Amino acid sequence: MKASHERTQNVFFLLIPGVHLLDMAGPAQVFDAARALGAPYRLFFCGTSAEVRSAQGVVFSQLASLPQCHEDDLIIIPGMRRLDFRFPLLNAEARSWLQRATHLGVQIASVCTGAFALGEAGLLNGRRCTTHWRRVEQLQQRYPEAHVLDAVLFVRAGPIVTSAGIASGIDMALALLEHSRGPVFAAQVARELVVYMRRNSMHAQTSVYLAYRSHLHxxxxxxxxxxxxxxxxxxxxxxxxxxxxxxxxxxxxxxxxxxxxxxxxxxxxxxxxxxxxxxxxxxxxxxxxxxxxxxxxxxxxxxxxxxxxxxxxxxxxxxxxxxxxxxxxxxxxxxx
Known part of the structure; x- marks a missing residue:
């Protein structure tokens, strides 16, 4: 259980039009489960507009405005489907918000194609990063100053953490949780989520724990x-x-x-x-x-x-x- 003096950490989800549900819901479920086990997290879902339609058709309304961040907050940018990608993905307000947060030392994590939003804000320049394996080449071409890796689940580069695709957001969120609260607590959360076995940044995107199981034998x-x-x-x-x-x-x-x-x-x-x-x-x-x-x-x-x-x-x-x-x-x- 959390100590009475422990500061509550805010986790802000920046929702961009076309957001993928699992990209958002996976990490959100990790931190919500951590909160249920006593960790002091508060989850906020925000955007530059009050309403966002997901890639799957679910509409999110009454989203919070972009808040003032503190150093130990966390921002998560789920991926989105808009990969005929009509750029820009972010308006000036969102780009400035992410840049200010980075200068404050706020950790910012992306899931899947959320990395494109980080690139658009100039936060991938000179940094190692990753995205969904189908979009690795596109990310590198669009942001040539980034060092894009194509065989990892997630990459930590200073305050920026990028992950591969879809379900890897859960792995990344558990790793972030482990980094801040230790492996025992992260394992408790993984068990709550019935995650069979966590993976980490040294594992390939196509984890053997998930691969080779599509047969019916x-x-x-x-x-x-x-x-x-x-x-x-x-x-x-x-x-x-x-x-x-x-x-x-x-x-x-x-x-x-x-x-x-x-x-x-x-x-x-x-x-x-x-x-x-x-x-x-x-x-x-x-x-x-x-x-x-x-x-x-x-x-x-x-x-x-x-x-x-x-x-x-x-x-x-x-x-x-x-x-x-x-x-x-x-x-x-x-x-x-």
């Missing part, structure tokens, strides 16, 4: 659930076949047909996701992380990591921690 789903719950465990094909109630040969064939990858490839991807979490959240050595994640050969783990992320695991960790340290330092001295 219940036996294969059982095997996937087991592997998801025991990613580091050494398990034989015979054991998995027993879980699926299939022969080893039938399981091997059915898994490839249902998912498009082999059982070994699927298990390796699960272990790589787990390794990303350990590298970000712990001080374990690369060798210890490899062992914890079920890799018997650390050299094999290093090769897989480099192939997936384009850099050694130690460098990936260093980059993440450098970004986090820079952000903490800048927030402490209100440099933005």
């Amino acid at each position: 219940s036996d294969i789903h059982r095997v996937q659930e087991y592997l998801l719950e025991h990613p580091a465990e050494s398990v034989s094909l015979k054991q998995l076949a027993a879980i699926a109630r299939l022969s080893v040969r039938s399981l091997t064939r059915a898994f490839k047909e249902a998912t498009g990858i082999t059982l070994i490839q699927y298990q390796q991807q699960l272990r790589m996701e787990l390794a990303a979490t350990y590298l970000q959240a712990t001080d374990s050595t690369v060798e210890e992380v490899a062992t914890k994640c079920g890799f018997e050969d650390v050299r094999h783990f290093r090769r897989l990591w480099r192939r997936q992320f384009g850099a050694p695991p130690s460098l990936s960790r260093q980059l993440y921690r450098t970004e986090k340290k820079d952000y903490d330092e800048k927030r402490r001295h209100s440099a933005f």
